[in-house]
Amino acid sequence: MFSKTLHISTSPHIRQGMSTDxxxxxxxxxxxxxxxxxxxxFGLNALLVIITAVAxxxxxxxxxxxxxxxxxxxxxxxxxxxxxxxxxxxPPIFPLWxxxxxxxxxxxxxxxxxxxxxxxxxxxxxxxxxxxxxxxPVAITTWHPSFLEGRFYSISxxxxxxxxxxxxxxxxxxxxxxxxxxxxxxxxxxxxxxxGFISGSTGETSAVxxxxxxxxxxxxxxxxxxxxxxxxTTVFVLSWILHIIDNQVYPSPEFMLFSGGLMLGxxxxxxxxxxxxxxxxxxxxxxxxxxxxxxxIRIWGGLPEGVMYAILLGNALTPHIDNLIRxxxxxxxxxxx
Amino acid sequence: MTPTKTTDLKADPSSTDEFIKGLWxxxxxxVQVLGMCPTLAVSNSAINALAxxxxxxxxxxxxxxxxxxxxxxxxxxxxxxxxxxIIATFVTMVDYAIQAISxxxxxxxxxxxxxxVVNCLILSRAEAFASKNTIGKSxxxxxxxxxxxxxxxxxxxxxxxxxGNASIFGITxxxxxxxEWIIMILPAGGFFTLAFWLFLFNNYKLKKAKA
Numbered sequence: 001m002f003s004k005t006l007h008i009s010t011s012p013h014i015r016q017g018m019s020t021d022x023x024x025x026x027x028x029x030x031x032x033x034x035x036x037x038x039x040x041x042f043g044l045n046a047l048l049v050i051i052t053a054v055a056x057x058x059x060x061x062x063x064x065x066x067x068x069x070x071x072x073x074x075x076x077x078x079x080x081x082x083x084x085x086x087x088x089x090x091p092p093i094f095p096l097w098x099x100x101x102x103x104x105x106x107x108x109x110x111x112x113x114x115x116x117x118x119x120x121x122x123x124x125x126x127x128x129x130x131x132x133x134x135x136x137p138v139a140i141t142t143w144h145p146s147f148l149e150g151r152f153y154s155i156s157x158x159x160x161x162x163x164x165x166x167x168x169x170x171x172x173x174x175x176x177x178x179x180x181x182x183x184x185x186x187x188x189x190x191x192x193x194x195x196g197f198i199s200g201s202t203g204e205t206s207a208v209x210x211x212x213x214x215x216x217x218x219x220x221x222x223x224x225x226x227x228x229x230x231x232x233t234t235v236f237v238l239s240w241i242l243h244i245i246d247n248q249v250y251p252s253p254e255f256m257l258f259s260g261g262l263m264l265g266x267x268x269x270x271x272x273x274x275x276x277x278x279x280x281x282x283x284x285x286x287x288x289x290x291x292x293x294x295x296x297i298r299i300w301g302g303l304p305e306g307v308m309y310a311i312l313l314g315n316a317l318t319p320h321i322d323n324l325i326r327x328x329x330x331x332x333x334x335x336x337x
Numbered sequence: 338m339t340p341t342k343t344t345d346l347k348a349d350p351s352s353t354d355e356f357i358k359g360l361w362x363x364x365x366x367x368v369q370v371l372g373m374c375p376t377l378a379v380s381n382s383a384i385n386a387l388a389x390x391x392x393x394x395x396x397x398x399x400x401x402x403x404x405x406x407x408x409x410x411x412x413x414x415x416x417x418x419x420x421x422x423i424i425a426t427f428v429t430m431v432d433y434a435i436q437a438i439s440x441x442x443x444x445x446x447x448x449x450x451x452x453x454v455v456n457c458l459i460l461s462r463a464e465a466f467a468s469k470n471t472i473g474k475s476x477x478x479x480x481x482x483x484x485x486x487x488x489x490x491x492x493x494x495x496x497x498x499x500x501g502n503a504s505i506f507g508i509t510x511x512x513x514x515x516x517e518w519i520i521m522i523l524p525a526g527g528f529f530t531l532a533f534w535l536f537l538f539n540n541y542k543l544k545k546a547k548a
Contacts, residue, residue: 098516109529135520165514 020117023222023273024077030213031084031268037209038202042092042144043151045159046202052096054083056103064112078117082106085125085268088203089261089308090132093144093156097163098136102128122315123272126308133308139167143176143199176200178260182304187251193258204261214267227276228266230287231294232257238295250299262294265307275315282318282325290314355474359481365458366489366531367538372458375449376490377527383506385445386494387487392435392450394483396427397459401479404467411468420463421454428453458486489534496530497521 038046061079065072073079086106090099106128111120133140142158158167176199177188192198196206204210217223236257242250256262270276270290277286290310297306365371375393380386400423404411411419432450436443443450453459462482467475495505501521503511520526 131520134523134525135518136516137519139516161516162514164511164516166516 021076024081026220026222027081028077030216033209033213034088034203037196037206041146041196041205042202045156046092048096048159049090049094049099049202050087052099053087053103054080056100057083057107060104060107064108079107082124086128088264089129089201091140091143092202093158095139095161095167096159098132098139102132105131118274120274122312123269123275126269126312129308142169145199179304181251187255190254190258201261204264207258207263210263210267223271224283226280226283227271227287230284231266231270231291234288234291235294260305261307265311270311270314275318277318277321279325279327282321285321286314289317352474352477356477356481359485364485364489365482366486367535371461372456379446379449380490380493380497380527381522382498383494386490388442389446390487390490392431393453393456394487396424396431396453397462397483398479399427400424400459401462401467401475402472404463405470405472405475408468420460424459425454492534493530497526501526
């Protein structure tokens with residue numbers, strides 16, 4: 001598009017042509033393989049959970065924008081991402097009414113009360129999940145084995161629980177590798193963990209697909225690759241040291257790396273542009289902090305998984321990191337500290 | 338503005354106003370946001386909230402009356418210490434009274450009964466109102482503020498107990514299959530519920546101001 005009108009503006013004059021909704025759309029593309037894999041491994045239940053999460057996020061965003069008299073910001077795709085991320089972090093047989101509530105909390109409390117996209121201090125999807133974790137601790141830790149027969153045409157009773165009623169678990173439930181390790185000291189095979197032949201949240205099982213999505217975003221420069229690298233390296237090194245100290249008590253570093261929501265969190269949630277630091281050095285501090293908290297919660301905490309809390313704490317630390325670590329202004333002298 | 342000075346409380350329009358303002362316009366929790374510590378900590382069930390509110394209201398009324406009646410005798414330099422002493426006296430009374438009525442309730446409220454001493458609502462009413470106004474007006478002010486506090490705490494406690502425990506005053510209100518929202522009886526639920534009520538109040542006030 002070339003306008004013949006003389007256009008006067010301040011710098012920058014050269015634009016990259018990258019817009020918010022374009023980046024967001026690409027994040028959605030990077031997550032699509034995960035959605036497909038979760039439907040393949042958990043069937044209709046997972047599909048319903050993810051669709052409900054997306055629908056409730058988008059509806060809430062639209063309703064709140066309309067209500068506050070603004071034009072709807074649904075078209076920037078950020079609500080869709082929040083919805084997909086929320087759906088991917090929930091157990092595959094999570095009741096739909098709870099999923100819907102989670103989507104509403106994510107957008108309304110996690111994002112909108114702060115002033116919408118760009119002003120939210122915390123990752124909205126994780127705010128929603130943290131709310132659900134505190135409100136319904138039993139339902140959110142009721143896992144389901146993957147690759148069951150008949151998963152494409154049957155819906156779990158738990159998923160279809162009537163709104164506001166307690167979900168009924170229909171017999172089949174399975175522990176995640178992390179909870180199995182935490183409570184029974186059983187570790188899973190690394191190959192199964194990496195390719196996703198395990199139980200867990202809908203989107204966290206296949207580490208390989210998550211890494212591929214991350215590489216896609218990193219190559220297109222739509223994600224700061226330093227964040228996942230810093231987090232994963234910290235977790236790997238720390239758990240490796242612990243494993244050397246006592247390999248009976250502490251799990252192997254590969255197990256720590258590929259199990260649970262670590263990959264999903266490190267690649268798609270900690271990299272949220274709003275909640276992570278700006279400077280390259282700040283980002284490393286942020287990643288190391290998250291990795292440290294993940295290891296502390298997993299090894300010494302009461303919960304089997306702590307990625308969610310680690311990232312939320314990292315988000316809380318971000319403004320302080322940005323305050324302390326500032327880039328040197330071009331042309332000025334290096335200051336001490 | 339009151340047109341004439343009068344000693345008759347009923348004829349003075351500002352006296353009823355002193356009572357009404359605490360209930361709504363200057364509600365201690367929803368408008369002044371005072372006394373957050375007990376508001377958030379012990380509003381996890383309707384009965385706890387009500388007991389806490391009534392205990393605070395009692396201390397508030399008694400201390401306001403006493404502070405007001407002693408306002409010309411208390412030297413300015415030691416007034417805060419004197420107020421605290423007066424408030425602490427009534428808190429001790431309430432503490433023993435609650436223990437006599439119900440040991441379980443006393444256990445539930447725990448340290449927060451003793452902490453009424455440092456409730457900023459009571460101290461602020463003593464300092465800002467009772468030390469400058471007549472006994473009658475101070476009593477009405479304390480009654481209004483006290484009831485406003487009870488009302489606010491009950492609003493929080495009721496919502497938290499209904500959602501978090503599916504009951505109100507211990508009586509089940511939902512069918513067996515209702516899924517309790519555990520978060521509501523956890524400390525985090527206190528913040529969410531308070532924010533929700535503050536939102537409703539502010540929204541209502543904004544709409545009224547526009548109209």
